[in-house]
């Protein structure tokens with residue numbers, strides 16, 4: 001039997017609108033967002049873009065948990081409780097609660113590294129981070145405010161277990177918040193390209 005034809009991805013072409021977006025994109029602070037957030041259909045478009053990231057070995061070392069309303073509030077409360085339980089103090093407990101509870105819609109990106117003889121855990125963690133960045137950019141490109149937060153309990157086992165029944169070794173790569181912006185975000189300083197870029201001649 002002939003092998004099934006593999007569909008080709010499109011060849012790269014210059015896309016000025018995309019380049020302009022990447023050159024001007026800016027997160028919107030979750031604390032300045034209001035309702036509504038994206039609908040389920042809108043979110044599915046954003047999630048598909050978030051899952052389309054480089055992933056060595058195609059291990060898919062991340063999961064998305066969509067949090068809205070009571071589910072979001074339950075996770076935010078668990079984050080607060082875990083911070084207090086871990087002795088991190090009231091200020092960090094507030095930060096932990098807000099890291100999961102601010103935006104109208106929050107996607108928790110859980111990094112779950114897959115046991116592999118070839119692909120190290122750190123590469124899988126980078127893939128989960130790439131998914132977070134792709135979610136932020138897809139959300140912004142769809143016209144929503146988007147913001148990537150982690151907070152003080154993103155790697156706290158008790159929180160991960162209570163909130164997500166996550167296996168050992170898993171952690172929150174990001175709580176990515178989506179909502180309606182209420183204020184235009186101020187521009188922030190960007191790295192000096194010349195200072196961070198080398199062009200060795202040999």
Ligand SMILES: Cc1cc2nc3c(=O)[nH]c(=O)nc-3n(C[C@H](O)[C@H](O)[C@H](O)COP(=O)(O)O)c2cc1C
Pocket residue numbers: 025026027028029099147148149150151152173174188
């Ligand atoms: C891994 C990661 C975790 C972050 N966690 C937090 C956080 O917990 N609280 C916070 O205020 N900002 C946090 N930030 C920063 C925000 O995402 C901030 O909005 C972002 O750096 C702005 O970048 P932009 O202007 O390029 O969009 C985090 C950023 C990254 C990459």
